[in-house]
Amino acid sequence: xxxxxxxxxxxTAATLAGPALAADEGACYVAKGLVxxxxxxxxxxxxxxxxxxxxxVLGSGSSTLPGADGPAKAYPARLQESLERRFPGVAVRVVTxxxxxxxxxxxxxxxxxxxxxxxxxxxxxxxxxxxxxxxVDPDEFQTALGEGLDVLRDSKADALFVNMQYSPRTDSxxxxxxxxxxxxxxxxxxxxxxxDRLGVMKEWSELGVFDLAAATKKIDIAERVHDCIGRLLAxxxxxxxxxxxxxxxxxxxxxxxxxxxx
Amino acid sequence: MPPALPAGRDLRLDxxxxxxxxxxxxxxxxxxxxxxxxxxxxxxxxxxxxxLFISGYSAAFVYGREMxxxxxxxxxxxxxxRAWQIYVAHIFLFMVxxxxxxxxxxxxxxxxxxxxxxxxxxxxxxxxxxVQAMLLKFKPANMDILxxxxxxxxxxxxxxWVLLRTPxxxxxxxxxxxxxxxxxxxxxxxxxxxxxxxxxxxWQLMFVFGxxxxxxxxxxxxxxxxxxxxxxxxxxxxALAFTIALSWHAPRLASYVxxxxxxxxxxxxxxxxxxxxxxxxxxxxxxTLRFIPRDWAGLAxxxxxxxxxxxxxxxxxxxxxxxxxxxxxxxxxxxSDRIWMQVCVAVGGIAAMAGLATMITWYKESxxxxxxxxxxxxSADGAGGDA
Numbered sequence: 306x307x308x309x310x311x312x313x314x315x316x317t318a319a320t321l322a323g324p325a326l327a328a329d330e331g332a333c334y335v336a337k338g339l340v341x342x343x344x345x346x347x348x349x350x351x352x353x354x355x356x357x358x359x360x361x362v363l364g365s366g367s368s369t370l371p372g373a374d375g376p377a378k379a380y381p382a383r384l385q386e387s388l389e390r391r392f393p394g395v396a397v398r399v400v401t402x403x404x405x406x407x408x409x410x411x412x413x414x415x416x417x418x419x420x421x422x423x424x425x426x427x428x429x430x431x432x433x434x435x436x437x438x439x440x441v442d443p444d445e446f447q448t449a450l451g452e453g454l455d456v457l458r459d460s461k462a463d464a465l466f467v468n469m470q471y472s473p474r475t476d477s478x479x480x481x482x483x484x485x486x487x488x489x490x491x492x493x494x495x496x497x498x499x500x501d502r503l504g505v506m507k508e509w510s511e512l513g514v515f516d517l518a519a520a521t522k523k524i525d526i527a528e529r530v531h532d533c534i535g536r537l538l539a540x541x542x543x544x545x546x547x548x549x550x551x552x553x554x555x556x557x558x559x560x561x562x563x564x565x566x567x
Numbered sequence: 568m569p570p571a572l573p574a575g576r577d578l579r580l581d582x583x584x585x586x587x588x589x590x591x592x593x594x595x596x597x598x599x600x601x602x603x604x605x606x607x608x609x610x611x612x613x614x615x616x617x618x619l620f621i622s623g624y625s626a627a628f629v630y631g632r633e634m635x636x637x638x639x640x641x642x643x644x645x646x647x648x649r650a651w652q653i654y655v656a657h658i659f660l661f662m663v664x665x666x667x668x669x670x671x672x673x674x675x676x677x678x679x680x681x682x683x684x685x686x687x688x689x690x691x692x693x694x695x696x697x698v699q700a701m702l703l704k705f706k707p708a709n710m711d712i713l714x715x716x717x718x719x720x721x722x723x724x725x726x727x728w729v730l731l732r733t734p735x736x737x738x739x740x741x742x743x744x745x746x747x748x749x750x751x752x753x754x755x756x757x758x759x760x761x762x763x764x765x766x767x768x769x770w771q772l773m774f775v776f777g778x779x780x781x782x783x784x785x786x787x788x789x790x791x792x793x794x795x796x797x798x799x800x801x802x803x804x805x806a807l808a809f810t811i812a813l814s815w816h817a818p819r820l821a822s823y824v825x826x827x828x829x830x831x832x833x834x835x836x837x838x839x840x841x842x843x844x845x846x847x848x849x850x851x852x853x854x855t856l857r858f859i860p861r862d863w864a865g866l867a868x869x870x871x872x873x874x875x876x877x878x879x880x881x882x883x884x885x886x887x888x889x890x891x892x893x894x895x896x897x898x899x900x901x902x903s904d905r906i907w908m909q910v911c912v913a914v915g916g917i918a919a920m921a922g923l924a925t926m927i928t929w930y931k932e933s934x935x936x937x938x939x940x941x942x943x944x945x946s947a948d949g950a951g952g953d954a
Binding site: 343365366367370371372405406434435438439440441442443444445447470472473474475476477478479480483486487489490493494510511513517518519520521522523524526527530 | 595596597664667668671674675676677678679680681682683684685686706707708709757759760761762764814815821822824829830833834835836837838892893896899900901904905906
């Protein structure tokens with residue numbers, strides 16, 4: 306019995322210490338199965354090779370946290386930190402362009418200017434919440450997504466979608482399905498990786514990793530959720546980069562828009 | 568206590584309407600593993616199609632007879648009365664919805680969700696919200712079916728009049744309205760932005776098609792629908808839709824869907840009843856009818872009884888289901904949202920729906936058997952399930 310326990314402890318320690326990153330991700334990794342880069346991020350791969358990676362997070366209120374510490378604790382900052390650890394020697398910079406109450410169409414309007422100023426390699430586009438709350442026509446939402454991606458393609462930036470938060474208390478009040486479907490369809494159609502924030506947070510809630518239904522004014526859970534989202538996003542970005550490299554060696558110089566082949 | 572039926576009523580209708588009501592309930596409980604049972608997970612169409620089709624079928628069955636026996640005016644008045652009942656039911660559900668929202672808004676606070684809490688802003692303007700809700704322009708989540716039903720019923724009396732004379736013309740008119748809606752983007756405006764979640768100008772097709780089938784259309788297309796090639800084609804289409812639906816859940820599969828094909832296929836529009844959805848419903852119907860004959864033994868089994876009873880009291884059970892989905896969600900938030908709780912909510916809700924349906928049928932039975940008013944006074948609404 307004692308021997309068995311020792312063996313288990315040793316195995317656990319080995320697993321945790323084994324891949325350097327595993328310990329780093331901790332409890333967040335419960336939902337790792339839901340996070341997969343299904344499409345390559347060729348611009349990110351090129352930028353990492355060039356030792357300079359610039360990312361813009363385009364989003365609405367749920368890409369930020371309130372308070373003086375907010376910007377440092379919100380997921381874009383956590384993403385930057387996690388990527389710096391993953392890519393030593395690469396200058397990673399994550400800029401947040403998040404304003405509350407912005408629909409997808411609102412964001413597209415300002416997008417060209419943002420891209421001109423920031424010239425990012427990757428745009429992480431978090432959207433859907435505000436559109437669903439306002440009841441914007443799902444078709445119009447989908448059109449806005451497509452237009453945004455057109456702008457990104459013109460400026461040669463990779464794109465990655467982040468969908469809504471899972472919010473158990475307001476779940477039955479805001480109908481998200483049509484907007485989730487729209488994001489998923491556009492992501493598939495255009496070969497854009499989609500970070501299923503809703504699915505990940507739902508998994509955390511169901512498995513009891515975080516109590517997302519808690520009514521609280523305290524910020525600690527929110528900060529830990531954002532930290533985890535930042536880490537998982539980083540692993541997705543890294544995966545998208547790896548996919549781009551493996552497909553480059555095989556397929557030569559195919560159109561960068563091409564879907565990843567398996 | 569067998570379900571009360573006039574001769575000739577197809578029990579399969581009640582059965583599948585009952586199934587649709589259960590699936591709608593499961594769809595409406597948020598974050599629920601059992602919603603995997605819904606047809607939505609296996610193809611393009613969902614329970615909405617089944618519900619509106621069978622509602623059209625039943626409406627034509629009940630009010631068609633009424634119109635033949637007692638004239639256009641009486642039948643028309645009854646149809647409008649039904650529309651009014653559904654409107655009242657809708658407003659009742661809206662009250663339940665508002666009560667839940669007001670409660671959540673008052674008790675919930677979390678810095679993680681400062682954006683999502685914006686949904687409560689409309690509570691600050693009850694003057695606008697309540698009026699918009701009464702005008703059916705406010706779109707509470709999951710309450711999209713009844714408004715369509717109301718609008719369709721309002722226009723149903725003249726449609727039924729034509730259906731009873733030249734059914735083909737009525738169906739052609741319905742298809743034409745559907746086509747024009749797609750061509751010219753007709754829709755009803757909603758509040759604060761956008762349009763209705765289900766466009767009644769498009770979805771009327773489902774209802775009128777059901778009505779057409781009830782008034783002889785089903786017999787006319789039966790030879791085609793039962794023919795081997797059509798059944799094979801339908802099965803093939805269902806398999807294709809299933810494959811596509813799988814690719815939504817496993818994005819890696821999506822890379823096997825040819826690009827030109829997904830460009831042609833997407834978006835699959837729910838609001839305006841995409842042709843792919845309509846076709847998916849047809850295929851489901853063809854395959855179902857092929858394997859479940861009218862005298863299918865399963866319909867008489869005690870296991871089917873609760874489903875059939877639910878289908879026969881569809882408005883009450885539908886509304887109760889919406890109410891239960893709010894209550895179930897509330898229980899999941901307040902007590903636990905683990906899998907065991909989700910299953911409890913699903914099973915408990917369905918049991919409650921079946922219980923209500925049994926009670927209503929028992930009540931109607933006892934009203935029927937007691938000596939009382941002239942039988943004509945309780946013809947359409949009481950007998951043989953509702954429209």
